[in-house]
Amino acid sequence: MSVLTQMKEMLKEQIKQAILQAELVTEEQIPDILLEVPKERSHGDWATNVAMQLTRIARRNPREIANVIVEKLDQSKAQIRKIEIAGPGFINFTMDRSFLTDVALEVHKQKEEFGRSGAGKGERVNVEFVSANPTGSLHLGHARGAAVGDALCNVLDAAGYDVTREYYINDAGNQMNMMALSLEARYFEGLGMDWEFPEDGYRGQDMVQIAEQIIEMDGKKWAEADGSERLAYFQEVGREKLLKKIETDLKGFRVGFDKWFSEKSLYESNVIEETLEELKKQGYTYEQDGALWLRSTDFGDDKDRVLVKQDGSYTYLTPDIAYHRNKLSRGFDRLINIWGADHHGYIARMKAALQALGHPADTLDVMIIQIVKLFQGGEVVKMSKRTGKAVTLVDLMEEVGVDATRYFFAMRSQDTHLDFDMDLAMSQSNENPVYYVQYAHARIHSVFRQAEEKGVAVSFDPAILSRLTEDAEYDLLQKLAEFPDEIASAAEAIAPHRVIRYLYDLSTQFHSYYGAHRVVTEDVELSQARLALLECTAQVIRNGLKLVGVTAPDRM
């Protein structure tokens, strides 16, 4: 338990004892006591609203209750310097904050581990994200999904969940046939032969390149081959090459997966049949118009859904249910899917299917990634300048850079439409929020270089650390101490963007402190203590940026 948590727990316990001594309510009636940092400096270090919460149960007005609590509170036990009752009935505590210097020792000891906690209790979570069809390049929406998904996984991992990152490869549907047909057309074009391009074919450059590679490998061989053999081969080659490209691009974006799960593999075993049997056994299916239906309306879906079509083939839903069943059979306590905005209508039926299989509705969380609009020069950018096609992840990485792209995606809540301002993301100036945080880190290292030149070394000796007595120093230490809780709550809320918010706030506090206080001065001990504070700040910035996949340079 961190020093900050210890202090808070101690104070909470004292408040609880005071409430009991005052005989306001019984022990069971006491709500969870909340201690929060007031926005207003003058309101002290921590405040509790417990008096207001007790009004109804104790049937007295909140200020009166607050008075009684304060009267009974043993102030000596919790390092309280001052207590005030304010506003509608807040109890504000001003603490002796010297204990906060221990935070520096914690950060120094834990280094890159600082921030991690056991909040998730090792719960096994499967996060499925990106999952783009192997039919082309990753576009803007995938890029956002990748950035948010990876950040979420890192946050969950740091918060003590057991995370598996998974990519579902849709390699079994019609789109794969279309991909093969597109490749076939490009192949014949590449050989200089006439071939009609399929109407709904994939027109990306990838197809042309892969066709060229096939020609390089096999020459005209496939032009003479049997049509179905040719298509089967093209499908296989296209799948492999496109997946490889996706994997490489994602790696360049600092996103990796633990498992790549092939939809086709479901067809190769009999898990889809098993799943259908189970749904039938549970009584949630029926036959109508020659098709097999899932009674998803039993679980709140708009309409029932077809599982097996008239022609005997499956809809997209059916193997997907089998896939989710498979995930759960692998022992995950919880599934999180990150889907594009256009799939939100799909959530209800998937949850219905899982419930039909006997799983609670909240086993599955679906995060919807809203659409991204790219802006440049105040105009919406629809096409890549380089290729003339839709803007891809690679375009973003090349033009904007990985750090800025990941920061921009991770800094927004995923369920809002995002305007991505390329000018802002690319500007190497104070306008760019990425640099603000990175600059704080680089600036600290600059101070280290300065200190080294003057022969002043950092020290974590408690006696030296006790020289930190400024309010701004305590504030900074407290902010650092809050980092693990911040990660844990971001994980619980499935809201990775909170980490960025935290880092931004921390950087603001640092820059402000830096402006007001000189670190390296004639006073050697004070300098050593301040260097320690800065080292901890840099460590936390580094740890936090790592969670969102952004580097923390020592110089910029």
Added chain:
RNA sequence: GCGCCUAUAGCUCAGGGGAUAGAGCGUUGGUCUCCGGAACCAAGUGCAUAGGUUCGAAUCCUAUUAGGCGCGCCA
């Protein structure tokens, strides 16, 4: 028509039931004999509308309005 998401400052967005609603960009003014001015300090303007729950609502609930997306035996 039905469903989901969204509505907060001129613009882009935070806001985890609490006190005087916050950042960035833009605008205006200030801070360098000194550790990096990619910084700091300050000014300025706002919770779509109407009800409800609560001691207390930007936050939870309902209705309305506006915008986005989705409503296939496609994937």
